[in-house]
Amino acid sequence: MLVFKLLLIEDDATLFNEIRDRLAGWSYDVYGIDNFSNVIQEFSLLKPDLVIIDIQLPKFDGFHWCRMIRSNSNVPILFLSSRDHPTDMVMSMQLGADDFIQKPFHFDVLIAKIQAILRRVYNYNNEPISLKTWCGATVDYERNTVTNDAGTIELTKNEFFILKLLIEQKNRIVSRDELIKSLWDDERFISDNTLTVNVNRLRKKLEELGLDHLIETKVGQGYMAKEEGH
Structure with a gap:
C-alpha cells in the first residue's frame, strides 16, 4: 500500500x-x-x-x-x-x-x-478501490467499517458483505436468494434465517450512525439500500 x-x-x-x-x-x-x-x-x-x-x-x-x-x-x-x-x-x-x-x-x-x-x-489507478461514499458516510472495504460525523462502526464479514452488495446496487431491490447465493459463492455459507439475523444486526449497528432507515425490507422480495436521506 x-x-x-x-x-x-x-x-x-x-x-x-x-x-x-x-x-x-x-x-x-x-x-x-x-x-x-x-x-x-x-x-x-x-x-x-x-x-x-x-x-x-x-x-x-x-x-x-x-x-x-x-x-x-x-x-x-x-x-x-x-x-x-x-x-x-x-x-x-x-x-x-x-x-x-x-x-x-x-x-x-x-x-x-x-x-x-x-x-x-x-497514476496509481490500478489499485483496488477501497473507499465508497454512501449517504454522507465513508464505507471502507479494507477495514469493514462505516464512518460519518456520528462516529465509526465495525461490521462482521457477513454484515459488511451484505451492506456492500446492497449499496453497490442502491435503490434496487436485491432478493434474499441473490444475497444468499452471493454469500455462498463467496464461501460464506448463510441460511435464510442467518441472513435475517445478519441484516437485523447490520441495521442495529447502522442505527448508531443514523443510517438504519436506509436499509429497507421489501416484504416477499428482499432488501434495498436507499441513496438519499443523509
Whole structure:
C-alpha cells in the first residue's frame, strides 16, 4: 500500500489536528509548519507528495507560498479557504493549484479530492478501490467499517458483505436468494434465517450512525439500500 506524505499549511491548530488525525486514519502521513515565515525551507526538507494550503495565514498568505512552491516544484496543491470569494478559486487555479475546497467542508469531500489528485498525478489507478461514499458516510472495504460525523462502526464479514452488495446496487431491490447465493459463492455459507439475523444486526449497528432507515425490507422480495436521506 502506498503511503503519501502530505504537508498541511494551516495555522488553526484545532483544524490542523482534526485534519491530521482523520487523514492518518486513511494511511496518510500529515506534517505541519513550525515557522510560517519559513515555509519554503520546511517544504524543501520534507519533499511532500501533496500540499494543502490555507489562504489566510500569518506573515504571508497562501497565494504567496503557492507562487514560491510553483517556482521550483510541480507538487500537487490543494487550497483551503474560509472566504466566500469566487476570485479566490480563480486566483488559485491561475497560480497552478490542482483543486480548491471551501470551509467548512465535509471530510468525505476532502478525502475524495485528495485521492483524485493523487491518482491523477501519481497514476496509481490500478489499485483496488477501497473507499465508497454512501449517504454522507465513508464505507471502507479494507477495514469493514462505516464512518460519518456520528462516529465509526465495525461490521462482521457477513454484515459488511451484505451492506456492500446492497449499496453497490442502491435503490434496487436485491432478493434474499441473490444475497444468499452471493454469500455462498463467496464461501460464506448463510441460511435464510442467518441472513435475517445478519441484516437485523447490520441495521442495529447502522442505527448508531443514523443510517438504519436506509436499509429497507421489501416484504416477499428482499432488501434495498436507499441513496438519499443523509
